[in-house]
Amino acid sequence: MTLHTDWTLNETAERRDTYYAASQRKFVPFKDPMVFKKGQMQYLWDVEGRKYTDLLGMNVCISVGHSHPKVVAAAMEQAQELTHCTTMFYHPVPAHFAQELAATMPNPDGDIEWVVHFTNSGAEAIDLAMTMARTYTGNLDLLALRTAYHGPTAAAQSITGISGWRHPGMPGNVAFVAEPNQYRGIFGEHAGAAPYLDEIERTIDTATSGRVAGMFIESVQGYGGIVEMPKGYMSGAAERVRAKGGLLIADEVQAGFGRTGDHMWGFERDGVIPDIVVMAKGIGNGFPLGAVVTRKHIAAPMAEKFMFHTYGANPTSCAAGRAVLQVIKEDNLQDNARQVGAALLKRLHVLKERHAAIGDVRGRGLMLAIEMVKDRKTKEPDPDTTAAVFEACRESGLILSKSGAYQSCLRMVPPMCLSLDDVEQVYEGLDQAFNSLSA
Template identity: 35%
Template sequence: MTTTAVDQRRRLLTQIPGPRSRALQARKLASVSAGVGTALPVYIERAGGGVLVDVDGNHLIDFGSGIAVTTVGNSAPRVVEGVRQQVADFTHTCFMVTPYEEYVAVCEKLAELTPGTHEKRSALFNSGSEAVENAVKIARAFTGRSALVAFDHAYHGRTNLTMALTAKNMPYKQGFGPFVSEVYRMPMAYPYRWPGDPERVAQEAFEALAAQVHAQVGEQNVAAVIIEPIQGEGGFIVPPPGWLPRVADWCRQHGILLVADEIQTGFCRTGEWFACDHESVVPDLITTAKGIAGGLPLAAVTGRADVMDAVHAGGLGGTYGGNPVACAAALGAIETMEVENLRGRAREIEALMTPRLRTLAEKFSVIGDVRGRGAMLAVELVTAGGDRTPDAALAAAVNKHCHSEGLVTLTAGTHGNVLRFLPPLDISDDLLHEGLDILEGAFLSSV
């Protein structure tokens, strides 16, 4: 695995946050918009492996990876070297003005790694929201249709269009409307909250989707169905086996493009290159970002050549899209994933963490569900009454306790009652076990 100069041990020298972090937080409050929130106000000065080092010298265990961004670890050597060389050569020209090889090389790797053996094209952007927005543009241009189908609990971004696709109001949509029209929301196959065996849930949820689209929209009007193969911000919802292939077949039957939003699930996070690979689903378009470039801003839309080439010249792009430094970082990150078999490492993390999370669920009845794939795992918290009522207050309390003990954790879920775990794939087993010990202590003190 990748080596790092950062000591891979949790070490707390002050309370969390420490005095220097509190001073920086005061400066932040005086100079940064209040609309930019902070989950854990510790200010980081170094990071590597599974550890974040703050300005007070505290070493924190990282179960967040910057929301699935530093998949290969912070400052991974191949990423650092690629960036160093590229910065020395040139930092920007704009690919739409005078192009460069690094952009082309990233697109070649995306064609190789994304699902399907068909001829593909890619376009590069800056963020996941941009990728989703451009996937919609491409789908509408290719099909000549306007309607979009998204799902309950979905998260697709913070731009006006992607807010319309996103299902959660607070904090993402409140006060920012009106939103883009022609977006239709359908029920999600959510096993924990859709009673029945997985096969029945898959069939019932698919039938609900097909019936509602037929009645409310008309299949002939739908440009694209956009789906996270495993929902992220919505609560790491893993649909039952068979549901996504049914949706893919139905889209193909009706000339609807299937857009897989793999921004959080992509690049080895779930134990495969992409979450679609678990069921051999080949989307027409796939959006990527987050883990693609080892911490630098880069995103992509990759898809069928005929679909991607349907847009007129100049219709896609942006000043910074596919910046050469970010492209160099992506090439370094992808090489790291390949050489170090990070798909396999994600499966090892799942094999270590899932049994311990299930043991916690047996011990604490407020853990209603344990789910996820690879190094994308979650527990859903509910009240003790047995009726599966979401318990956001408990999730917040457990999260706060973890933070105070030097474990960086994140919440998620439409109701804010899910704890999600996204460790970097170069984290050590020792840190994983210690982090899980802290998590157990958080439940002991909070329940």
């Protein structure tokens, strides 16, 4: 049986507009719709056959490359044998994957027992981590950073510090801490970690009961505009939160799996070992999957009540996940992210010298951003210019995203197979997009 699929752009757009709910129609990037028909490694082709360099990785989900043959083969082999198996029954593929994920966690003295709970998505993994922290500590209050994004479910929204992602009816017991933004943070440029660590203590003293369940931190904020945590921040936060009965929860949904280049996990750069690590997106290279990895004793109390994720340990997705870990190692993608990201960041600094609308360029590995401002002295965000450059990038054959609390950042999180040969083409495409504004 072959199901008919109409690939024409207009018909696809009409079906979306007719049958998608308003909430799902909202999240579109460009003014005019586009339909992608094919992806191969770091490239995409639309329905008309035009080629693009994917600097978005389909929202950071494509970690090792579109339709990577080893990942596709692993998933196909499993799907043909047994597409799904509930965790009510045992299956070796997710069990092996849990062991392999645990082995990627830091364990300098060999005395940490890491365990894994697979979920359907990153947002569900965040929800689970929240419940896990509250169950283990017996405390309710959680800390999160302003401008952080942790997911669209009701619970994950409650620790998301961007109003455009927050809907009515979210649960409470969350206090927000000023994010240690080294470009536009409340303590000015390059203020370091110290004043922001003091803010954690002030927030605990004034906005919580004095005892906390934990603090969620992205080692590099993704949707927040690629805001990297300064040296000493995550380790200092862990010290302060643990002193108040809480846990350090690292959200590595976007920054994990070697994307930052220096380490497998972004938090490792600060020499800290979290109590709970949340991961998703790149874990399956496009196959739906998420996971919470935590210390065994922290997960233990969760056994007292029922917790289940229908597709969380789906063997097909887990087979893809196993292949992702293998490809990251075999293709040396972590080091590639480091080298290619550094080369691209260098070119972004040249771009900043050429275009006054750019207030800041930043990032690490293949998590990079360009932030637009109306004036470099006042740093007033410029979402209009950002939107115009973004639209022009499409004409330059580049796919990226607008992000940040003010939608004034261009975020670049490409598949980690982006090559040094792509860097100049990306630079020229961006330069052309900026030049088109004054044409």
